[in-house]
Each structure stands twice: as structure tokens, then as C-alpha cells.
Amino acid sequence: MQPVSTSQVGAKSPRRWIAHTGHATVAQAHVMAPDQPKLKALYSHMCDSRVLLDGSVGEGGGQILRTALTLSLLTGRPFRMVKVRANRTKPGLRPQHLAAVQAAALLGDAEVQGAAVGSRELTFNPGAVRPRDLTIDIGTAGATALVLHTLHLPLAMHAESGVRLTLKGGTFNTAAPSFPFLDETWRRLMARLGFSIGLTMPKAGFYPVGGGRLEAWIEPGQPKRLIATERPPLERIHGVAGVAGLDRSIAERMKARAIERLLEAGFEAEIRLVEWSSASSGVALNLVAEHGDWPASFLGLGERGKPAEAVADEAVDELLAHEAVSAPIDPHSADQILMPLALAKGRSEFTISSVTEHLRTNASTINAFLDRSITIVEGEGENMPGRVVLAS
Numbered sequence: 001m002q003p004v005s006t007s008q009v010g011a012k013s014p015r016r017w018i019a020h021t022g023h024a025t026v027a028q029a030h031v032m033a034p035d036q037p038k039l040k041a042l043y044s045h046m047c048d049s050r051v052l053l054d055g056s057v058g059e060g061g062g063q064i065l066r067t068a069l070t071l072s073l074l075t076g077r078p079f080r081m082v083k084v085r086a087n088r089t090k091p092g093l094r095p096q097h098l099a100a101v102q103a104a105a106l107l108g109d110a111e112v113q114g115a116a117v118g119s120r121e122l123t124f125n126p127g128a129v130r131p132r133d134l135t136i137d138i139g140t141a142g143a144t145a146l147v148l149h150t151l152h153l154p155l156a157m158h159a160e161s162g163v164r165l166t167l168k169g170g171t172f173n174t175a176a177p178s179f180p181f182l183d184e185t186w187r188r189l190m191a192r193l194g195f196s197i198g199l200t201m202p203k204a205g206f207y208p209v210g211g212g213r214l215e216a217w218i219e220p221g222q223p224k225r226l227i228a229t230e231r232p233p234l235e236r237i238h239g240v241a242g243v244a245g246l247d248r249s250i251a252e253r254m255k256a257r258a259i260e261r262l263l264e265a266g267f268e269a270e271i272r273l274v275e276w277s278s279a280s281s282g283v284a285l286n287l288v289a290e291h292g293d294w295p296a297s298f299l300g301l302g303e304r305g306k307p308a309e310a311v312a313d314e315a316v317d318e319l320l321a322h323e324a325v326s327a328p329i330d331p332h333s334a335d336q337i338l339m340p341l342a343l344a345k346g347r348s349e350f351t352i353s354s355v356t357e358h359l360r361t362n363a364s365t366i367n368a369f370l371d372r373s374i375t376i377v378e379g380e381g382e383n384m385p386g387r388v389v390l391a392s
Contacts, residue, residue: 050079059087073108153343157222169212177336185297203276206244206282244282
């Protein structure tokens with residue numbers, strides 16, 4: 001089939017937060033302890049089954065929109081969102097969010113109102129999902145990973161055979177997963193949950209030019225439950241220090257700094273030097289901590305005026321914070337696996353090294369569409385893991 005193109009941290013005492021849909025007509029988020037600040041209700045179910053979402057609550061970013069698009073395609077329920085990305089410096093739809101909306105509309109034959117850059121309100125009325133190969137050009141350095149996350153589950157859960165998704169834009173982004181995380185951690189966790197994905201990055205894309213290319217081969221799959229409460233011993237730390245359009249010595253400095261910092265903390269690491277093909281210059285260092293079948297990735301990303309050593313420190317600091325807490329799931333992955341687990345049959349439970357606002361917000365958005373109890377408990381003290389339970 002020919003491609004179709006479209007433009008465009010730990011608490012001192014445990015805190016328990018439960019999201020669930022209690023009735024067919026009204027869904028609410030409940031705070032179960034007085035010391036946990038209440039989140040405003042993200043949603044309400046209208047008499048026509050349309051979901052109303054307030055994009056200003058919780059983390060107030062694009063994740064609410066992406067989760068809503070995915071679940072609207074999977075459940076067939078339309079939604080209306082107001083105050084889109086209200087908590088961001090540039091509120092409303094940005095090109096990468098618009099690309100996700102347009103791609104979801106294309107995939108699900110949806111009727112959409114408000115699909116424009118800067119729009120702060122959006123109405124999405126899905127039709128039937130028709131899996132096929134897609135090529136999507138964001139047109140900027142916007143995150144290809146966020147478009148991939150929006151389309152992955154609808155494609156995998158509806159496809160009868162493998163489909164290819166080609167995304168053009170940014171592959172290294174400050175506020176979104178970058179390609180090394182997708183390939184080293186997200187892809188492998190999805191395999192544990194029942195989804196086989198192949199990923200390649202023929203060309204890297206950095207801000208502000210973009211021009212990167214991410215290709216995903218998505219096989220049909222259905223979600224599986226997960227129990228991940230114990231972390232196996234650390235087997236190794238490895239990673240890549242890479243540059244695009246810049247001198248290789250920058251990558252060497254990042255590597256040297258990361259190895260020095262990790263040795264000081266008692267860890268050894270193997271770090272490869274790479275040079276990425278790209279339309280613009282960029283630098284990044286990605287570290288992966290391997291605990292048996294549980295990989296966790298941590299990225300440091302360069303920008304103009306930022307020393308190579310500071311890029312390395314970013315990745316090392318995040319890795320060391322994760323290693324200080326005995327939990328198999330890292331903060332970046334927790335909200336990524338929550339939606340497939342909410343769609344899986346049976347009870348799931350996992351521990352995480354840090355509970356984030358993204359995770360809580362994602363739970364609330366999921367429960368706008370699904371009747372699924374999700375309990376999030378923060379760690380009981382410093383360096384204690386948080387816990388997420390999805391009831392049967």
C-alpha cells in the first residue's frame with residue numbers, strides 16, 4: 001500500500017491518588033489523602049458520550065491531547081478540549097501537535113474543528129480506524145516521537161498486518177522522548193506489553209531546523225498485563241555520545257565526563273562515539289542502565305552555549321537518581337506504559353523511581369475514556385519507590 005502523506009519527586013510520607021470512572025455519566029479524579037493537592041477534574045461525560053477535557057489542569061501540556069487522540073480512536077468516543085496546552089510558554093497547538101491531530105484524523109476518518117497552529121480549542125469526532133502506511137511531515141523540528149506515540153496503539157490494535165510509519169521532523173527534543181529512548185527503552189517495554197515495533201533513524205533532526213527522519217514498522221498486537229515490582233541487579237551501563245555537523249571532539253568530551261562521573265559514583269560504563277547524519281548541527285549523550293529486562297534511558301541534549309560536560313552531567317544526574325531508588329520503571333517510561341496497561345485485561349502493578357505530574361495527569365485523561373481504577377502511591381521516604389496499581 002502506498003504511503004499517505006499529511007502536512008503539517010519522593011515524598012516524605014506516602015500519598016495515594018486514585019483515578020477511576022465511577023458512573024456511566026460522570027467521571028472524577030479523587031484525592032485520597034489530605035496532604036495531596038487536589039487536581040481539578042479533567043473531564044466530564046456528556047449525554048452524547050462526548051468527553052470534555054480541560055487542557056489547563058495537571059501538567060497542562062500536550063500529553064492530554066495525545067492521550068485523548070489515541071483513546072478517541074480506540075473507543076470511538078468524540079472529545080472536545082478547551083484551554084489546549086494552557087500551561088506552556090506558547091499555549092495552543094504547535095506544529096507537532098497539529099501533525100498528531102491531522103494524522104489521527106487521517107487514520108480514523110475523523111471530523112475535526114480547531115485544527116490550526118495556535119488553536120486553544122479542539123473538537124475531534126472519530127470514524128473507523130483504517131490502518132495503512134503513513135508518511136507524516138511535521139514541517140518543523142517538532143517531536144516525531146509524540147506523533148508516533150499518538151498513532152502507535154490504534155495502528156497496532158487495528159492492523160491485520162505490519163504497517164510502516166514514516167515521520168519527518170525532530171528526533172532529538174528537549175520536552176519529548178528522543179530517538180535513543182524510543183529505541184533502547186520504549187520499544188523494548190512495548191515488546192513486554194505485547195507490541196512488536198522496529199525503529200530506525202536514517203537522519204537525525206535537531207532544533208531549530210529539524211529535517212530528521214524516524215521510521216517505525218508496527219506489527220499487530222494486543223496489550224498484556226504487567227507485574228514489575230522488583231528490580232534485578234544492574235548488569236551494565238552503556239550509551240552513545242553523538243554529534244551532527246560538529247567536531248568529534250565534543251562527543252569525546254561528553255564521553256570522558258560521563259565515564260568520570262559514573263566512576264566516582266562506583267559505576268563503569270561503555271560509551272560509543274557516533275556521528276549522525278543531519279540537516280543541522282546537534283549533540284546528545286544517551287545512557288542506558290540495564291537491569292535484566294528493564295532498560296532505562298537518560299538523555300543529555302546540547303544547545304548553543306552549553307558545554308559538552310554539562311550535556312553529560314544531565315544524563316548522569318538522571319541515571320544516578322534512578323539508580324538510588326530500587327524500581328524497574330523510570331519516570332519517563334511510567335506514563336508511556338500506563339495507557340497500554342489500562343487497555344490490558346487483568347491486574348497490573350509496577351514500581352517507579354519517581355512519581356511525576358505527567359503520570360497523574362495521564363491517569364486522569366485515561367479515565368475520561370475508560371472505566372479503569374488506577375492507584376498511584378508515592379514513595380514513603382527518600383529513595384523509596386512509588387507504586388502504580390491498575391485493578392482487575
